[in-house]
Structures are given as structure tokens and as C-alpha cells.
Amino acid sequence: RATHIARGCILSSPVYSFSVMHPVFLVFCNAVHHSKVSAGEKCTLVNETKWQYYGTPGTDGNLTLTWTHEALAASHINIEVWGYQETGDSYSENWLAEWKYLYTLAREAPNTGTFSFTPVPAEANYNTWDFGILRITPSTYSDGQRQVHHTHALAWHLGEDFRNEPAAWATAKCIEWDRKEEKLPNFMEEIIDCPCTLAQARADTGRFHTDYGCDIERGSVCTYHPGAVHCVRAIQASPQYGAGQQCCYDSTGTQILTQDSTGGSTPDRGHDWGAPPFLKPPRIPAFSHWLYDVISFYYCCLWSANCHFYMKNRPSSDCRTYRPSRAASAFGDPHFLTFDGLNFTFKGQGEYTLVESDLTSLRVQGRTQQARFPNGTQAQVTGLSAVAMQENNSDVIEVRYSEGLNLEVLLNQKVVNFSEQSWMDLEGLFLHSTADQKITVMFSSGSGVEIRGSGGFLALTVLLPEKFMNHTQGLFGVMNGNTEDEFTFKNKTTMSVHASPQQLFEFGANWAVGNGTSLFTYDTENLLNDYFYGEKHNASFLPVFYPYEDPADPLVEEMVSLCDSDPFCRFDVLTTRSLQVGNFTRLSHQYHKQTMLSQHRTKNYYPHCVTIISLSINLEFLDLAAVRLSLRFTENCLTFSSSFNSDLFFCHVFSKHPQDGNISKRQGDAGPQGAPQHFLC
Structure with missing residues (x-):
């Protein structure tokens, strides 16, 4: 079957290996993001903390490596040690990255899925390599199937000088790193500031994404940031130096700063997820980050008491210049909440511009289709069934419900499969899918689109940074802080914010997209007939504008119990006769309100005392x-x-x-x- 190779994957000859093997070329995809490679394609170091500290006082004994033996079609395997380095002048054309084969740890070992050994110091010409990977290959040949462990500190193979005096060895390394840092350019000036609160960090999905090394959804195991419950990373690397931002928060939702705690947020000279063009340092996914930001943490903080050197070179960014993204949402029957806070209901049937911007040529389009009652007959209302988007010359992403009511994601009109990887680095955007099918698209401008689905209806939230002010139009309005011009037509005329539902129907129809500008895919007979050859706005479809609430209707009591005072939930229960639709609307509305609330939590927010x-x-x-x-x-x-x-x-x-x-x-x-x-x- 066809294989999609994400933009950040690195193809190379077997001499400079980067990870999981294709029969001809070696492809390292897990470097682009932590979730790139499935568990079955990786090997695991048992008791990894012991691996990291092996050779320091009180840390010795056997180490164990495990892997999925069924993934390798061989009875015996070899286990190889590989090291990573970057050579040449920093930030110059001769700055090069290299994976180097060091030695074979085990030959002709049975492919049982486990291997234990007692480490000994490597030969002198190898034990200076202090981080790298282990690679498992069939013993019969060097090219083909293989498994790798993720990058780790090779403490277990370092020399006797490390084992005898680990603190002194690490101190010398730390001081050497500090001197090198002083000669490198200051990347701090071009990285984005952190969100002020945990709520803001989790809401700003267009610019920040969970750091899987400290994830509140996975138990907050924060090895490198004690005291933190959650960290995020800036999605985009800085433009000139390819640097990354990291922001960590404690249990109160407060950002942790290195001035207050060694568990504070630390920016990165090398972005953990890399940056285009990926093959050049310090933009190599994961490995540049390890070289400049992680192994140095071992030198200064984990293996010696010199953390002040590390914190001097990696001080936390605060949130002084951070401005939350503005959010607009659409959900249910469908209800629209604009960037400036106005809400209205538009029940047109067709394809419409939700938002477009002349700043980055951003286009987000929505398709609506007629809803159905629980008995299968058609209701006189509509809901979002597909959303398509593009920015500048990026790939086109479409999220839709198929005719079988399965949620599909299309990349340039082809369905993509998230079974092997939940994160894709594509042209001009990142694409992420969660286990519960929340799709997030993160464009290079910092704009983001979140899409969720339930029962054939989609809900979406668009997040735009402050630079989009006065640069938007469409059903989500003009983002400028003024609701009076929210209902602006294509010809720049406006309609009163007190317009009737019938007038709003005319406003929505004005934003129908034409075939020449449509981003949607028409790959079924129904889509061709209903949307490509049919009207982009079905003028003959007359929706219900004012649903009747009959006190004698038994559904009303259940509706009141479910919806309470939520007007959108009540509207959708009455028009679709479905409590499921109403509940999805209620949850979507709550999600939007929570996102809006997170944008305002810096009011009366106490500053930190940053020094004595x-x-x-x-x-x-x-x-x-x-x-x-x-x-x-x-x-x-x-x-x-x-x-x-x-x-x-x-x-x-x-x-x-x-x-x-x-x-x-x-x-x-x-x-x-x-x-x-x-x-x-």
C-alpha cells in the first residue's frame, strides 16, 4: 500500500543511519515527534533511570533491553551502538550532522525479545561518545528490518574516568559546554514568550503543543522538571536559529521559572521536533536538541552540582509579551461564536467561508448538510459535515464525515491513516489526531484549527494570534474587537448586529464559496450532485428559525434537565429531537467558554520575585x-x-x-x- 512519508523524516544511506528501516533506505521518523514510531517498532531500556546513571556511585549491575521480537523476521540478532555528533563551524554551511556506528554490543544473540548484560567501559576511541542509540538488526544482514531505542545518555559505556570521579568528569564537561555557549549567538531574543498560565498553554493549540516528557494526561512524570505537572513546547522553531521554547507549570497552573526553581521552563537551542530543512544542524529533530540542551543538563544538573551554569544559559522566558490567541467556534445546528464575541445561528445548506485572511492567505471553509431526526427523516436544520483549510501554499487538510458516518481526514484529497502515527509534519502545517478523534491543524503562522465530531456533526474552533487583527472576514467576522461590523459582506457593507434570523440567512448565503475557490473534495456521486454541480448555497432550503417549545412535549422535561439554560443546546434538541445532538452542542459550547476564560486569567495575576x-x-x-x-x-x-x-x-x-x-x-x-x-x- 502507499506510504506517506512526513516532511520531517530523514532519508539517508545505511552509513549514516537515522532509524526504522525501509528495505532500501533508512528512515528516522520518530525524531520529528515523540509519537512518530509505534511501540512495536522500538526497543525499550528496562529501568531507564538506571541506564542514565550507570557508572555513577551506587549504580551498577545488569541492564536489560527488550523489543518486539515478532517484528524482526530473524532467529538471531545483533545489537549495535551508534553515536551522534555535529561537526564544523556553528551556524555555517560546513556545520554537518552525523550518526556514526561505534561497535556491536552483541552478535548472534537469540531473537527472544530480551537481552541482559553487564556494561563495561568502552574502548578509549568510543567512550567519549556520551549519547546515542542502540540498534537491533537481523544478524544475517545489515540492511532491512531493524528496531532502535530512542536517544539516551550512554552513561553505561563511559570510561573509567567517569566511573571513578563522575562529578568531576561532569563538572569539566559542564564548564566546557558553558564556554562554548558564550561564543554562540543569543537565540532567546527570537523565541516566543510563554503563556502565563497552564490554561492558556493548553488552549493555545495553534502555537503550543504538549511536551510528552511532562504530560498531565499521562500522570505528570516530569523527570527534567521537578515540581511541574505539565509542559508545552512552541510548535514552530524560531526563524533564524531553529530554537525552541518550553513552558512548564505547577499544580496551581502557574508558570515555573528557572529563577525560582530548577524545575522551571527551559528554552532550547535545538528545537526538540526539529525545523526545516531538518538535515542541517541545529535543526535535526531530537538529536540537535539532545546535543545542545539535554546532555548538557546531565553534565550540569544530574551528574554534578553545577545547575547554575545550565540555568544561566537556559533561563525561562516569562509571559510579558505573550498575547492569547483569539478564538471563534462553530458547532451544532450550526451556531457561530465570532472572534469578537458575537454569537448567531445560521442554518444554510451549502459550502461557506468560515474565515479567510489576506495576511497569510488563510482559508477555512465549512460544508453543511441537512440534519436527520432519530427516526431517519430529514429535519429542517443543518449541521457542519466537513471543514477544509489551507494557508499560503500549504497542504490542504479536510476533515469530514463519510457517508457511513466515519470521521475522515484528507490530505490533498487523499484519506490519511493515523493508525501508525498520530502526528504528521506536512508542508506548511502540523497535523495531530488524538485517540478520541480530536483533529488539530497547526499552521506555520501560529493559527490553529481544532475539529471534533459526534453523531455526524462537527464542531470546530479556530485560534488566531493577535497579528491577524483587522485581517479576517467570513462568517466568523472581522477580528478587531468591535462587534458592530461583525456581519460584513464580501462587498464590505455591513448589517446590523440586531438582524433577524431571516436576515442572517442572507448574510450567510453571501459567504458561499465557488467551485474555483473551493478546498473540498468531491469523490462520491452525492458530493458531486449536491455540492459540485449543485448550488453552493441551497436557496430553496428553508430552515426552522424559531423552534416551538411545547410544555406538553415529554422531550421538553429531558431537554431542561440536560441543557439547563444553554440556549444552543435547547435549540438543537427541539429542532433535531435528539438529546445526543443537544449534549454535543452543550459540551462544545462549554469548551468554547473555557477557551475564552483561559484568555483572561492574567488579570490580577501576581508577578514573581525573580531574585533576592x-x-x-x-x-x-x-x-x-x-x-x-x-x-x-x-x-x-x-x-x-x-x-x-x-x-x-x-x-x-x-x-x-x-x-x-x-x-x-x-x-x-x-x-x-x-x-x-x-x-x-
């Missing part, structure tokens, strides 16, 4: 002998000194919380002469 504060206050008095002075802080000073024979006070505060202090000056019994208030943060 030394407060010096100079007071001048006419009669020093007659003055009694007091200094009070909401939290005690760590050190406090004062002199009543001079005009100086000193208070050194170290706290993660804002401090406010009152300095009161009393002269004789005349009462306070002044009480200036100082806020420290």
Missing part, C-alpha cells in the same frame, strides 16, 4: 533624636538591619510572592508624618 531583593531606603529628618522609626513587611525579612544614628534601613527579602511594606516615621508624639508604601516584586 535588596531594599535601601534613605530617610532625612530635621531632628533625628526625636524620631522613632518602624518598618513592616507582609512577610518577615530574611535579614533586617537598621541604625537609629543614621538614615539607612536595609531589608533583604526572598520570596516568590509580592511584598508590600510600610515605613512609618513618627516625630515625637505628633503622629505619622508620612507612611510611603513600597511594593516589591
